[in-house]
Amino acid sequence: MRPPSDNRAVSSLFRVFGAGEPRVAGDVEERASRQGMHRHETAVFAVLFPLTIWVATSGPLAAMAGPFLGCLLAVPVTLLVMQLLPFILAVRSQPDQWRLWLTVCLLWAVMQCGAGGWAGMFAYFWIALAVLEIAADGVLFWRECMRWSGAPGIAWRVGLFVIPHGMVMVAAFKWGWPWFFAGGGLLAAMFCSWILSPYSQVLGPVIRSTDGERILITIDDGPDPHDTPLLLDLLDRHDTKAIFFMIGEKVLAHPDLAREVVRRGHEIGNHTLTHPQARFWCAGPSRTRREIEECQKIIRGVTGNAPRYFRAPVGHRNLFTHPVANELGLAVMSWNRRGFDAVEKDPGKVLSRILPDLAKGDIVLLHEATPIAVEVLNGVLDRIPHACGKAPAG
Numbered sequence: 001m002r003p004p005s006d007n008r009a010v011s012s013l014f015r016v017f018g019a020g021e022p023r024v025a026g027d028v029e030e031r032a033s034r035q036g037m038h039r040h041e042t043a044v045f046a047v048l049f050p051l052t053i054w055v056a057t058s059g060p061l062a063a064m065a066g067p068f069l070g071c072l073l074a075v076p077v078t079l080l081v082m083q084l085l086p087f088i089l090a091v092r093s094q095p096d097q098w099r100l101w102l103t104v105c106l107l108w109a110v111m112q113c114g115a116g117g118w119a120g121m122f123a124y125f126w127i128a129l130a131v132l133e134i135a136a137d138g139v140l141f142w143r144e145c146m147r148w149s150g151a152p153g154i155a156w157r158v159g160l161f162v163i164p165h166g167m168v169m170v171a172a173f174k175w176g177w178p179w180f181f182a183g184g185g186l187l188a189a190m191f192c193s194w195i196l197s198p199y200s201q202v203l204g205p206v207i208r209s210t211d212g213e214r215i216l217i218t219i220d221d222g223p224d225p226h227d228t229p230l231l232l233d234l235l236d237r238h239d240t241k242a243i244f245f246m247i248g249e250k251v252l253a254h255p256d257l258a259r260e261v262v263r264r265g266h267e268i269g270n271h272t273l274t275h276p277q278a279r280f281w282c283a284g285p286s287r288t289r290r291e292i293e294e295c296q297k298i299i300r301g302v303t304g305n306a307p308r309y310f311r312a313p314v315g316h317r318n319l320f321t322h323p324v325a326n327e328l329g330l331a332v333m334s335w336n337r338r339g340f341d342a343v344e345k346d347p348g349k350v351l352s353r354i355l356p357d358l359a360k361g362d363i364v365l366l367h368e369a370t371p372i373a374v375e376v377l378n379g380v381l382d383r384i385p386h387a388c389g390k391a392p393a394g
């Protein structure tokens, strides 16, 4: 499942910085299968590339045939170059054509550096654009690295953690302790924001909304002998399917409930073996693997279905969540709507946080095993009758 996006860019530049950018990894291989281009890319292809070729050719032609005739002759020459060069170099795909023209314009720009007038202005424009393209390539490379699974993904993340901390230590040793506190504080703030935010895409791709037409209900922390049967009846009455993110130990304790959830057409997601909500964010690779892998085995053993989605306890992932989840074929799912129903006692307050502006594609986070679980689900389903559909295809 992909997050919603209208970004059809063929270049790294517009893929990363263009509007509609989904800001998740996996863009590189998707790019090849996409048709069309980003709307701003179309303008660059249709106007800026030809204009630059025209500026580049009109100078020498004007020197040979005079200013007016030179500028006029540069028009057919530009059209010919734009058609012939990709043909001669056998550059057919749109991403390759983008790279070809950017390279051509950059080479010309480097030669024009320091020149005045239009040519000089265009030269600086292309150099800036090339720098942005390289930065965008760096962002896409980072995202690809964040998709590595298993041991390579874990090793990469250990390096990611150790290398900047080592650099801070070296800086502190060389230039004094203020560097240690400034660098350490900056690193701590960065890593905390990546790990503790359920929405951060830096450590790996997280599904925060769907590209479906409906609203997706997700219910965490079950199964629960009191709540699960009531929630299932409620969902049936509203002809709605949900994803239940279940805790492995609870599935072992109530296997019939887990089977009943599947029998009624809902999906079960992996929510760790023991739900270590206070410690999961700082868990090492082996603890992370045990929590996710054991839960996966239990759910598959009890229901016959292996979960497709993983949700971290309270949304706190650690450095090793994504490599382990990727290895087990699990997509990490977060949410974009929640009412803090696990701690709030008033269902009205929970609903007032969830319901306003609820829109198609939203993923709603609810909990069971709370005193208000049934009231909250009832309130959500009452407001959006038949709006919730089956779990998205993986």
Ligand SMILES: [Zn+2]
Binding pocket: 220, 221, 271, 275, 312, 313, 314
């Ligand atoms: Zn939970």
